[in-house]
Structures are given as structure tokens and as C-alpha cells.
Amino acid sequence: MKTPLLHNPNAIKIIAPALVGLFLLLVWQVLCIAWKVPIYLVPKPSDIAMTLWNDGPGLLRALGVTLKITVLAFLVAVVLGVIAAFLFVQNRIVETSLFPYAILLQVTPVVAIAPLIIIWVKNPTIALVFCATLVALFPIISNTVLGLRSVSPGLLNLFRLNGATRWQTLMRLRIPSALPYFFGGLRISSGLALIGAVVAEFVAGTGGTGAGLAYEILQAGFQLNIPRLFAALVLISLTGILLFTLMAWLAKASISQWHESEMS
Amino acid sequence: MLMKYSEIEEDFASLTTDANTVLFANRVEKTYPNGTRALDEVRLRIQRSDFVSLLGPSGCGKSTLLKMFAGLEAPSHGHVRWLGTDSPRKSGLKIAMVFQEATLMPWANVATNVRLPLDLAGTPKADSAPRVQRALEAVGLGKFGASYPRELSGGMQMRASIARALVTEPDVLLMDEPFGALDEFTRNRLDADLRALWAQRNARSDGSDTKQLAIVFVTHSIYEAVYLSSRVVMMAARPGRMVADLRIPDPVRDDDFRLSMAFTEHCRDLSARLLAASGGEFEHDEGARR
Numbered sequence: 334m335k336t337p338l339l340h341n342p343n344a345i346k347i348i349a350p351a352l353v354g355l356f357l358l359l360v361w362q363v364l365c366i367a368w369k370v371p372i373y374l375v376p377k378p379s380d381i382a383m384t385l386w387n388d389g390p391g392l393l394r395a396l397g398v399t400l401k402i403t404v405l406a407f408l409v410a411v412v413l414g415v416i417a418a419f420l421f422v423q424n425r426i427v428e429t430s431l432f433p434y435a436i437l438l439q440v441t442p443v444v445a446i447a448p449l450i451i452i453w454v455k456n457p458t459i460a461l462v463f464c465a466t467l468v469a470l471f472p473i474i475s476n477t478v479l480g481l482r483s484v485s486p487g488l489l490n491l492f493r494l495n496g497a498t499r500w501q502t503l504m505r506l507r508i509p510s511a512l513p514y515f516f517g518g519l520r521i522s523s524g525l526a527l528i529g530a531v532v533a534e535f536v537a538g539t540g541g542t543g544a545g546l547a548y549e550i551l552q553a554g555f556q557l558n559i560p561r562l563f564a565a566l567v568l569i570s571l572t573g574i575l576l577f578t579l580m581a582w583l584a585k586a587s588i589s590q591w592h593e594s595e596m597s
Numbered sequence: 598m599l600m601k602y603s604e605i606e607e608d609f610a611s612l613t614t615d616a617n618t619v620l621f622a623n624r625v626e627k628t629y630p631n632g633t634r635a636l637d638e639v640r641l642r643i644q645r646s647d648f649v650s651l652l653g654p655s656g657c658g659k660s661t662l663l664k665m666f667a668g669l670e671a672p673s674h675g676h677v678r679w680l681g682t683d684s685p686r687k688s689g690l691k692i693a694m695v696f697q698e699a700t701l702m703p704w705a706n707v708a709t710n711v712r713l714p715l716d717l718a719g720t721p722k723a724d725s726a727p728r729v730q731r732a733l734e735a736v737g738l739g740k741f742g743a744s745y746p747r748e749l750s751g752g753m754q755m756r757a758s759i760a761r762a763l764v765t766e767p768d769v770l771l772m773d774e775p776f777g778a779l780d781e782f783t784r785n786r787l788d789a790d791l792r793a794l795w796a797q798r799n800a801r802s803d804g805s806d807t808k809q810l811a812i813v814f815v816t817h818s819i820y821e822a823v824y825l826s827s828r829v830v831m832m833a834a835r836p837g838r839m840v841a842d843l844r845i846p847d848p849v850r851d852d853d854f855r856l857s858m859a860f861t862e863h864c865r866d867l868s869a870r871l872l873a874a875s876g877g878e879f880e881h882d883e884g885a886r887r
Contacts, residue, residue, distance in 0.1 A: 487700035494667055494694050495717045496686070505716075509704045591704045591745055 376560040381567065384560040392549060392561075396568050399530050399545040402458065403576070406465030407526035411519070413466070414473025421474070422481040422507070439471035443529055447536035461533045461545075468529030469522040476518030480511025513592045516584035523576040531569060617644050618680070619690060619769055619811050620666050625675035627661050627837075634836035635661045636672070641830060641839065645768070646799040646809035648792075650822035650829045652867065654875075658837025659815045663771050666813060667694050693762035694771040697778065699754035701746040701761075708733070708742035711761045718765075725764075732764040733757075735794060752783035759791070772814045776821070784821070785855075792825050792850045823863045824850060831867055833874040840874035843867065 358378045364370070365377040372380055385392070417435065421428040447464045454460035484506055492502050534547030546565050553562035589595035620643035627636040635658040643649055643666075651659040664670040665677050668685040679688035693714070701710045708729050715725040733739050736756040746754055755775055762770055776784040791812075798810040816822050822829045823845055831841035843866065847859055854860055 485698075485700060487696045487698055488702065490667075490669055490696070491694070491700055491713075492717070493669060494692065495714045497717045501717055505713075506702070509702065512704075588704070591747065 380560045381563045384564040395549045402530040410469035418477035464533035465529030469526040472521040473518045480514025520580045621678040625672040637836035648826045650826040652822040653832030656834040657832040691767040693767035699758040732760040736760045841870040
């Protein structure tokens with residue numbers, strides 16, 4: 334007898350990792366019980382699930398705060414990153430003079446400058462968005478620049494031969510060529526925006542601005558409420574996965590018709 | 598540098614308008630910044646409705662010469678003339694080019710790819726649609742307008758690329774080793790179709806104002822050059838220069854022509870000339886000799 338579900342590659346894509354996850358959770362649960370691990374060191378998956386259920390509303394509200402900062406930072410990073418990329422490819426001199434500073438943004442740890450930003454910017458939401466944007470910006474810039482530059486030289490010659498204007502070359506050639514790279518940048522940046530938001534919240538700390546998930550984690554840590562800490566972690570991870578999936582879906586919807594990376 | 602009298606005379610001749618000469622490369626040289634001499638004193642005239650092959654080993658500058666005819670590269674010395682003017686635009690000539698790869702836009706279907714030159718020129722959609730369809734039918738892709746490039750074989754992609762070049766009804770078609778990457782069967786088939794297409798364009802010119810088509814075809818296959826062209830220009834490398842300019846008068850090009858004595862004779866003649874020009878030994882690739 335055949336189980337048709339197992340012959341459906343799309344179903345397998347979901348079922349297989351889910352089974353692995355379940356198995357690992359089961360091992361975790363069994364080991365915790367067998368070795369009598371205290372809950373303040375490593376809580377059982379069942380404890381975490383209970384906490385998620387009981388503290389759900391509070392945690393979800395915190396998640397909402399973090400998510401708002403993440404999404405805002407991501408959108409700002411996309412807009413600024415794309416603008417910067419377009420400026421960079423217009424002119425070599427612009428790129429050579431500005432690119433080192435883009436790298437500077439990337440290599441400066443946000444943890445190190447977040448306190449400054451939080452001091453300088455009064456509005457805590459704006460300060461946090463600013464920090465998260467700094468983290469998410471660079472992949473968008475570098476990927477979009479790479480994409481706008483990686484145009485087939487043959488096609489570029491063809492456009493020149495047909496007397497294409499700069500604008501036509503940009504709209505009909507450079508932007509479509511850059512899309513796969515741009516979507517790659519989106520995928521990296523969406524995750525980084527979340528990390529940036531959480532890190533910034535950590536630095537902002539418990540000083541009244543909080544209520545994001547990072548704040549919940551800090552609080553839970555102070556109170557040795559480890560199950561709650563884990564529950565917050567689970568929510569952050571799920572959010573990251575959700576963002577990634579969303580970006581992957583977006584890329585697939587836009588370019589799967591022609592680009593190898595999104596076919597299957 | 599002093600010019601010989603005959604050169605001065607010919608320079609003068611080149612400046613007077615000759616309506617039949619579409620392209621003229623006059624003592625063209627190209628030296629790259631690293632010192633490589635890609636072309637040395639090349640003089641070549643392309644007439645309306647010519648089918649000229651530029652034939653030679655790699656490094657003989659044949660692609661460079663083609664790019665100069667396209668206006669994509671400028672000579673270091675000498676000059677190129679388009680209908681006696683100094684730029685393709687001024688001459689009013691329509692020049693189309695087919696590259697080594699099909700260079701289709703992967704995100705657009707075949708019809709959109711073929712329509713590109715018309716779109717760039719601002720032709721309204723209503724006018725361009727029938728022209729695109731005619732160009733696709735001319736290369737045997739009439740039913741593939743809605744397909745995407747990746748769904749086509751290498752040969753069909755090349756056909757689409759040729760359709761894109763034909764859609765503007767060009768006066769000059771420049772082809773840079775277009776079939777080099779294809780297998781031999783596909784290549785022979787495309788050669789035959791290209792020759793037929795060229796013959797058809799130029800046969801119509803008897804009465805009315807229909808346009809003639811000149812083709813400049815770069816290849817490193819002697820057989821392909823002899824099969825296709827009415828004229829074969831042989832080039833040699835280091836420095837890139839012309840060594841022979843041979844007419845292939847035979848009017849009929851079919852599979853029998855490939856097996857005929859005349860075909861073999863032309864090929865042998867060209868091989869001998871290349872051998873003589875390269876100092877008695879063939880230069881197969883750049884790496885072999887320092």
C-alpha cells in the first residue's frame with residue numbers, strides 16, 4: 334500500500350524536518366526526566382510549552398513590540414540600501430568615496446554604538462529602529478550593487494548598439510538582472526533586522542523603554558524564570574523563520590519563472 | 598610617416614561617397630594598453646548585399662574588427678567609415694549584431710526579447726507585433742514567441758538571437774562566431790538557413806526599394822566560411838592582419854556543395870594561405886608559443 338503523502342515532494346519538505354524536530358524534542362524531554370535536570374537549568378520542552386500557553390498574551394505583546402521595530406528597520410534598510418546602491422553604480426567615484434563608510438557601518442558592532450544612539454535619540458522606538466537599521470543595511474547595499482553590476486556584457490553591448498538611453502538600460506537591463514541578488518540581500522537582512530532589534534533592546538535594557546522580547550528575556554533571566562526565557566527564545570526563532578520564509582516566498586513569486594535559484 | 602602615393606589616392610577615394618560601400622575600414626590598427634597588437638593596417642570594404650566571412654585563428658583580431666564595424670570599439674589608428682560618414686548614426690545605416698552567446702534576457706519571453714530593438718527605438722506595440730512575428734517566422738520560431746529562453750535548445754536560442762537582429766530589417770548584420778558553441782549538426786542546419794535567409798533578402802531587391810542585407814560573419818571554421826560566404830577574408834594573428842581576400846562564386850549552397858570538388862578546392866586554398874602567412878607552421882593556440 335502506498336501513502337501518497339510520502340510521494341509528494343512538497344509534503345516531504347515539511348514533514349521531514351518536522352519529524353526531526355519532534356524527535357529532538359522527545360530526546361530532550363526524555364533526557365531531562367531521566368537525569369532529573371532541575372527546571373532552573375534546563376526546562377523540559379513540556380515546561381516551555383506550558384509557559385508559552387500560560388504567559389502567551391504577555392509574551393505576544395512583547396513580540397509585537399520587537400516585530401514592529403524589526404519591520405520598520407527592515408523597510409528603512411531596504412529603501413536606504415537600494416538608494417545607496419543606485420548611487421554607487423551611477424559613478425565609480427561616488428562608489429569609491431562612499432563604499433568604505435558602508436563597510437564601516439557593517440563592521441562596527443551595534444552593541445558598541447547602541448548606548449550612544451539611545452542617549453542621543455530621545456524617542457526610544459526611533460533609537461531602536463536606528464540601531465536595527467544599521468545592522469540590516471549593508472547586505473542590501475552590497476547585494477544590490479553586485480546585482481546592478483553583474484549584467485551580461487553581451488546584453489550591455491546589445492543595448493549600446495541599439496542606442497539605449499541610460500534610463501532604458503537601467504529599467505530594462507540592470508534592474509531585472511539585479512533582482513535575484515536583491516532578493517538574496519532581503520533574505521539576509523530580514524534576519525539581521527530581527528537580530529538588530531533584539532540586540533538594541535538588550536542594550537536599551539530594562540530602563541523603562543522595554544517591553545520587547547529582549548526585555549522579557551532579561552527579566553526572566555534575573556528572576557531565574559528559565560522556562561519563560563526559553564519561551565521568549567522560541568518566539569524569536571519562530572519570528573526569524575517566518576521572516577525568512579516570507580522573503581523566500583517573495584523571491585519565488587517574483588523570479589521563479591526565469592531564475593535558476595528559485596526553480597524546483 | 599610618409600604615405601605611398603597609392604595609399605593617398607585610396608584615402609581620397611574613401612572620402613568620396615560610394616553608395617555601394619556600406620562599411621569601410623581604412624588602414625585600421627588596434628593596440629591594447631598592454632602592447633598587444635590586435636590589428637595591423639587592415640583595409641576592408643564591405644559592399645551592400647555582401648556576405649563576407651572574417652576567418653582566422655584566435656587572436657587574429659577578427660572580433661575586434663567586427664566590434665569596430667558595430668561602433669562598439671574605436672581604432673587606435675586609421676578610421677572606419679559607414680556609408681562614407683564617421684559614425685553609424687550619421688550614416689543612417691541600421692546595424693544589427695549577433696554575439697557568440699545568444700545573449701537573451703532570461704526574464705523575458707522570446708517575443709519580448711525579439712521586440713527589444715523596436716522597444717528601445719520607441720516603436721509602438723501595434724507596429725512592432727507583426728514585425729516580431731515575421732522575424733520569428735523567418736528563423737523558424739513562429740510558434741515559440743511565448744516560450745522563455747531557458748525552455749529552448751542552444752540552437753533555438755541562437756535562432757531567437759538572429760530574429761532579434763533581423764527585426765529592425767538591418768542593412769548590415771554583424772555576427773561574431775554565432776554558432777561556435779553549437780554541435781555540428783545544429784551548426785550546419787543554421788548555416789544553411791542563414792545562407793537561405795541572406796539569399797532571400799537580396800533576391801527581392803530586383804525591382805522595388807526593398808533593402809539589401811550585408812552580412813559580416815566571424816568564424817574560425819574554414820568550412821563554415823566557404824559554405825556561407827560570397828567572400829572570405831582570411832586573417833592571421835600576431836599581429837592581427839589580413840592575408841587573403843577570396844571570392845567564392847558558386848551560387849548554390851546546399852549539402853551537395855559541401856561535398857563538391859569546388860568546396861574542397863576553396864578550403865585547401867585557404868588553408869595553404871594561412872599556412873604560408875603564419876610562417877609555415879600553424880599557431881593553434883596562444884599558450885603553445887611564447
